[in-house]
Amino acid sequence: MADSNLDAPSSPQSANTTSGLAQLAATFSAAADFNDISALRSQYIKAAQITIKTMDLGPQKFQVLEPLARACYAEYAAVNDWDALESAIEYYGELIQNTDEDDLENSSRLAAAYARCMQDRFMRGRNEKDLEKAVEFASESVGMTKRWQSTNSTLVIERLGILWLCLFTKVHQLDDSTKEDFDRMMKTAEEANDLAQQQMVETSKVIEAKSNLGIAYQHRWDQQSDFESLEMSLALGREVLDLLPSGQDADARAVALSNLSFRLQRAYLCYVLEKKFPTGLEESKAENLFEDALKYLSDSMSIHKEHLLSDPENTLTFVLYIREFPLECRGYLLAKCVDILRSSVRIIRDYCSVASQNDQRDCLSTFYGLSRYAAAAALQAGETPYQSLLLHEEGRAIMVSLQQEMTDIYSIQMHNEDLANEYSQALEKFRASFKAPTSFYERQSSKKRLAELRERISKIPGIPQVSEQPSEALMHEIAKDRDVVVINVTDLVSNAILITKEAFRVIQLPNLDENQLSEDSWEIQTLLAKEQDQEEVFHDLHTNLSKFLRDLWKNLAKPVLEALGHRQALGKSDSWPSVTWISSGILCLYPIHAAGLGLHTEANTMNRVISSYAPSLSSLVRLHGRESKEKYMDEPTEVVIVSMPETTDRSSLDLSTDEAAAIAQNFPNSTLLKSQTTEQVLSAVAKEPHIVHFSCHGEVDYSQPLLSKMLTSNWQTSPLTVADLQMLNIKRSRLAFLSACFTANAGVENMQDEGNHIAGALHCAGFSNVVGSSWYVGERAALEVTKRFYEELARAGESWTKDVAKALHFAVMDFRENTRTAGNRMRGDPVSWAPFLHFGG
Structure with a gap:
């Protein structure tokens, strides 16, 4: 039922505001250039959201809300902005609640839009309830549309297309989908295609119906190895391409090309396994089906599209299907994909450089392993190990590397103080934009400004320039x-x-x-x-x-x-x-x-x-310049010991005090910080003592890796996180020893290549040596390894900074002997001795 507030009168001011927003919405909708669309849409969303939050628009609100919901969804579709999708869902939900059920025109339209949003939310969040809602609302939309416009086939086909997408997602993504789900998906695609053939409808709807039916047949081939279905999907794919007007609807052409690419790849698999090939194709040409498939995909990638991640999505889909081929074919086929993989890795890195942290995480998780495929493909294609390494490195530790600054601000100040200040402010603005509620395009603009300043800086003689790609010699x-x-x-x-x-x-x-x-x-x-x-x-x-x-x-x-x-x-x-x-x-x-x-x-x-x-090759490169300065210590070694014998809502660490005593015995210039707050700990670390030793609890945040933490006295309100530690800029400190559980654990699903753990954060922040643990560490094990480690380190004298890895090695070797018992048949217990890791050179 409609909300009673809808009848409230609106003020002249709200009417003028609504009119202005409507004009802005029309402007960005009519824009032809993608960059214009993006910028105007972003401005409109911000203006409309401020308006509905700060003004009482009365019934005018719902004139603003639907265009705003559409704009938010378009923003999500273009740049994968999660917040934009959530806003669209919120606005469509409010609109549905305030629309009469008997208003079939508006109810059916809103239900379809809401279903599409919920399907996208499922694809990102994998909550099955979202997909259930998507199917429910899409079904209702089709029913209402048929009752309202039984003769308007164009609209019915459009709504059937959304229902088909939701059903296909269920069949394709859920292991527990049923034969009934599959049959319903097929019937929905066939119904839409039949309508498109029987009625005079827009060409775009004919294309949509044929495209969906082609995908349905492709999926039937995947499920049942029904060669007739594969041939049907190929034929429909070619019909779609023939129907598309030349030079128009670039996104639709790109989709059609990539879809046909996937089907030709399947046809080649069928040829390899069974020597079957599509009707009308000579066997000599069947051998080239994979190359044909790759060409269609490359053609698709050459088309400029608004959706920034569609090319990596298609590339990953294509490469993953290589797993269906016999083992002896996989390396050869992967080699052929090197160019599309190289292009996709760079798209991912460019996208992440301006995406929000949540969107970065989703992107990197979605495309997990892409750069590893690229590096392997490069080697298979005959490229050098160095070229393969660069590809491998380009797609890993992205979130950390984006926070690193390769330019020396001090060197700039020596030559041009005004430029140094301008650059520092731009850099700070860029970094802050990832934490503030800024849009994708605002971050993109900040990045562009940084690039312009870096270009100016690069032309100043005498300023050392650090290449993002290390040379072979380095x-x-x-x-x-x-x-x-x-x-x-x-x-x-x-x-x-x-x-x-x-x-x-x-x-x-x-x-x-x-x-x-x-x-x-x-x-x-x-x-x-x-x-x-x-x-x-x-x-x-x-x-x-x-x-x-x-x-x-x-x-x-x-x-x-x-x-x-x-x-x-x-x-x-x-x-x-x-x-x-x-x-x-x-x-x-x-x-x-x-x-x-x-x-x-x-x-x-x-x-x-x-x-x-090392978390990455880049982390070794960043710290390489310091190594020559670390051979000898010409001053007493300063040690700060952060000890948490008691932690709120966690078990006591009774041996933490013994750890501190063992350290002080070997390094007398030690300061014990007991039960300190996060702010106090960060302040102590910022003073850069030579060694910082943590004796506390450590925990992994599996949903937000940048929030993995060590527990201080105020950890519940102000935890010491990976994100905090990454932002340190350490120049003097040489060693961080983390006597805490899970501090070197990269266990966030599909994010292992990022190295987003506490040890990795400290290593990238400037500590040339970090000791952490892969999993939990018992108190007794932590104490024994700590005692032996600092004894070994003290024996090295002034050159201890070069012997950190050696000290840990022998400390662990000694300790592992103590884990040999009759219970493990004198083989030792790797659960106890193995998790200690040294990060550094």
Whole structure:
């Protein structure tokens, strides 16, 4: 029923405001250029939202609300802005509540729009209730439209199209969808297509109906391997392309090209598996079906579209389907995709540079693994390891790298103080825009301004310029006293790129499969995350983790170490080689240094090399310039110990005080900060003592990785988060030791490549050495490793900054001996000793 307030009179001011908003809405709707549309739409949304919040518009409100809802949805469709979608849902919901049920014209239109919004919300949030609502409202819209406009086939086809989309989403996305759901989806597509053929309707509706039916037949092929359905989908795809007017409706043409691409890819699969190929096609041409499919997709990507992420979406869909081909074909087919993958990786990075933090996270999660596919494709296509590394690096640790500033403000001030101030203000405005409620296009404008200033700065002689892409020579320089191993794991092809001081090498890892790793990892991570009753799950956890580490040795660590020449177990007095591991995907959750077949065999990573880790190659590059200054300390080592023996709503850490005493015994110039607030801790860290040691609780936020935290005295109102630590600018401090659980855990689903954990944040903030933990750490284990670590570090004297990884290595080696019991058949307990990781060079 209509709200009683709808009859309230409106003021002349509200009427004028409404008229002005209507003119603005009409202006952006009529704009031809995409940039004009984007800017005007953003202005209109902001103006309309302020108006409805600050003015009593009376019945005029609903004249504003529907255009505003449409604009918000268009904003979401263009730039994947989650807040815009939520606003559209809110406005359409309010409109539906205030529309009479008997008003079929308006009710059917609003229900259709609401259904479309809810379908999109499901696709992003994966809440099945949203999809149920989408199907419900789309069904109601079709029913109302048929009652209201039984002879208007164009409108009925449009509403059937929305219902079909919701049903297709259910069939395609939900494992528990039924045959009835599938049949209903097919019948809806067929009904719309029949109407389009029988009635005189707009060409656009004929295209829409044929396109939907083609996708339905394609899905039937996927489900039932019905070759006739595949041929039908191909025929419909070609008909759609023929119907599209040349040079018009670029988005529709791009969709048609990509859809046909997917079907030709399936036709090629059918040819490979069964030697079947579409009617009327010669067998010699069937061999080129994959190339034809790739050409259609490339043509689609060449078309300028408003939806910024459609090209990466299509690329990922195309590449993922390669998994359906026989194993021996996958590398060859992936190689052919290198150009579309390279383009898509760059689109993702450009998008994330101006998207809100929530939209960044959604984008990176959606396109998880895209840069790893690109790097693997580059190698398969014959590109150099260096070129592959650049692609791999371009698509990882994006959220962190966007917060890093490569330009030295001080150097600019020495040459041009006004320009330095202008640049500092622009940089601050750009960074602040990710936290404030600014639009995508405002952030885009801020980024453009920064780029203009950087261009001016680059022309000033004497200012050192830092390239975003490290040179081959710099990579070899970084590897002069350690080997760097970049692991690229996918479900198609996996390999490791080895960087030494002389060369790049590629090691193929045929038995390292991401899907198998994920399957083996699932139960381990579930058991590790269990906060209570650890004793009950210990046996299963120990068994599964031990097996995982044995497999990791055979499939990864052993072939890499042998390729590097590290083939023997060493003693403590030997000269130990160092390896820095840069993991990817699910492997970011696991300590490669713990891989092995037994504690006292050569088949064990820790017995051969000292291991360190880095979130990305870029993080090593950023810290490389400091290494030459860190060989010796010419001043007493200052240590700040942040201790939380008691934490609100968490268990006591009774041994935290003992940790502090052990540190002070080896480094007398230590200051104990007990039960401090987040603000006090940040203030102490900002003073840059040489070592900061945290003894507290750590927790992962699996929904908001930037909110993963260490618990201070006021953690409930002001937690010490990854986001806080990333913004530090450390120049003098050398080591952060995190005696806290989960501080090096990258366990946020589909976000492992980002390295958004506490240890990674401190490493990127400037700490050249960080010690953290992959999972929970018992109090006794933390104390024993801490004592041994600081004893080893103190023995190194003034050069301790170069021996952090070595000190941790031997501290953990000593501690793991103590975990050998009859209960584990003297094999040791990796659950206790393995999680300690060193990040740095």
